[in-house]
Amino acid sequence: MKVKMILPALVEAMVRPIKYSLFPPLGLATLASFLPPDAEVEIQDEHVEKLRLDDNPDLVVIQVYITSAKRAYEIADHYRSRGSYVCLGGLHVTTCSKEALAHADTIFFGPGEDTWPAFLEDFREGHPKVFYASKNRVLRDLPLPRRDLLRKERYLVPNSIVVSRGCPHHCSFCYKDSFFEGGRSYYTLEVDRALREIGSLPGRHLYFLDDHLFGNPRFIGALFDGMKGMGRLWQAAGTVQTILTQPALLEKAAACGLRSLFVGFETLNKGNLASVSKTHNLDRDYNEAIRRLHDLGIMVNASFVFGMDADDPDVFDRTVDWGVEQGLETATYHILTPYPGTALRAEIEKEGRILTNDWELYDTRHAVYQPKGMTPRQLEEGYWKAYQKFYSWKGVFRGALTKPTLRAAVRHLAYSGAWKKMEPLWNLVIKTGALRLMRPALEGVLNGLGKTPEKVTALESPVLMEKCFTETV
Numbered sequence: 001m002k003v004k005m006i007l008p009a010l011v012e013a014m015v016r017p018i019k020y021s022l023f024p025p026l027g028l029a030t031l032a033s034f035l036p037p038d039a040e041v042e043i044q045d046e047h048v049e050k051l052r053l054d055d056n057p058d059l060v061v062i063q064v065y066i067t068s069a070k071r072a073y074e075i076a077d078h079y080r081s082r083g084s085y086v087c088l089g090g091l092h093v094t095t096c097s098k099e100a101l102a103h104a105d106t107i108f109f110g111p112g113e114d115t116w117p118a119f120l121e122d123f124r125e126g127h128p129k130v131f132y133a134s135k136n137r138v139l140r141d142l143p144l145p146r147r148d149l150l151r152k153e154r155y156l157v158p159n160s161i162v163v164s165r166g167c168p169h170h171c172s173f174c175y176k177d178s179f180f181e182g183g184r185s186y187y188t189l190e191v192d193r194a195l196r197e198i199g200s201l202p203g204r205h206l207y208f209l210d211d212h213l214f215g216n217p218r219f220i221g222a223l224f225d226g227m228k229g230m231g232r233l234w235q236a237a238g239t240v241q242t243i244l245t246q247p248a249l250l251e252k253a254a255a256c257g258l259r260s261l262f263v264g265f266e267t268l269n270k271g272n273l274a275s276v277s278k279t280h281n282l283d284r285d286y287n288e289a290i291r292r293l294h295d296l297g298i299m300v301n302a303s304f305v306f307g308m309d310a311d312d313p314d315v316f317d318r319t320v321d322w323g324v325e326q327g328l329e330t331a332t333y334h335i336l337t338p339y340p341g342t343a344l345r346a347e348i349e350k351e352g353r354i355l356t357n358d359w360e361l362y363d364t365r366h367a368v369y370q371p372k373g374m375t376p377r378q379l380e381e382g383y384w385k386a387y388q389k390f391y392s393w394k395g396v397f398r399g400a401l402t403k404p405t406l407r408a409a410v411r412h413l414a415y416s417g418a419w420k421k422m423e424p425l426w427n428l429v430i431k432t433g434a435l436r437l438m439r440p441a442l443e444g445v446l447n448g449l450g451k452t453p454e455k456v457t458a459l460e461s462p463v464l465m466e467k468c469f470t471e472t473v
Helices: 017-021 026-032 066-081 091-095 097-101 115-125 191-200 217-227 240-245 247-255 270-275 286-295 315-325 343-350 376-390 393-400 406-420 423-431 435-448 462-472
Strands: 002-007 040-045 059-063 085-089 106-109 131-133 164-166 186-188 205-208 233-238 258-266 299-306 330-335
Touching: 002 026, 002 066, 017 423, 026 040, 026 059, 059 066, 066 085, 066 091, 066 097, 085 091, 091 097, 091 106, 097 106, 106 115, 115 131, 191 217, 205 435, 217 247, 233 435, 240 247, 240 258, 240 286, 247 258, 247 286, 258 286, 258 435, 286 299, 299 315, 299 376, 315 330, 315 376, 315 393, 330 376, 393 406, 406 435, 423 435
Parallel strands: 002 040, 002 059, 059 085, 085 106, 106 131, 205 233, 233 258, 258 299, 299 330
Antiparallel strands: 164 186
């Protein structure tokens, strides 16, 4: 049996190729691990390679996100016309099943660890079903992903890993509740199984792609205990709540290699937090959360969402200025996007504020609904202005000036400046296939950030740093 697994390119990948050359398609590699040993399997990621469409696999599996849906359907229709059996799954298929079914022989709802093996058995016996819906949310005996099928040299971070599924929270703008409907919406691997996968990965650097790595303190505390002494450097996502209420857990994380944390601050407005059910952020001291991370040598990648009901045209400058003053290493900005199947979508649709159902625009870079506090054009222009201002050399240097030592400031410049200001260089590195050569530099920056800041010397004084800044900008 010949099986082809495809991750179609998202539209945004044309704008920012480095963002989509970070991680390999781990979900497809996980599904591939369930295939029989005699299956001839291939995984193709259109973000890092040109798809070959002149073959005739027996089975084609395509993972669909909202902004790649159009491209995914084109590929699916192509292979069905050539006689292949086509399966579609992923976030968009779960929420827009009728749309997806027009382009597939079988579609999958929710995560695939239980439905995919059931389908394979039915397919071998010659009577596969049209719909498979996940209900049994258990990760026991999960085989290791088929990383041998991934073109690891094409990614900056090939050592991505997921040790849990879902998230314990219920933000109204998030796909999570619709994707995990019908079963548990947050669950984890066994600790030993997670440690076995970590131990199988070469090198030092890891990136946990979990939506909320710290969602189960008992599980993750045991995992950190097992990771201590491995010499790993790793990045992950967590919440303000965890940072402020689980200090011992955060210290464990830093001790076993956490060097950068993606944190969903989303908004500085309490009313906005309540309106999108981000209640676990309410009445939390954002400044203190950032200070705790920085004191442990952990960089902060802060996430913000623009266009909530209490936002006005001044929200962009306020948010960026606060982030620069806090010394955030990186910031990720989004335009609020009412994804199908979310509570936010139902609310905005009821109010008649949806402007388009062109899924290619649902990339958090376009205003696809009518915001309450500004025009759609103001929202889009403000979004781009925020990125330009935060990642301007002035913004990067101002952020560096918040650091307690010259060495810490240089690290800030190296990480923040290289991520956005050197994007043409990243694109060249990607085109020449030399992305793997950048990994030692990434590890070097992350490794340096694990040290507790020393006492500021005269040579590293804020006065000297301010002088350097004013002479450079």
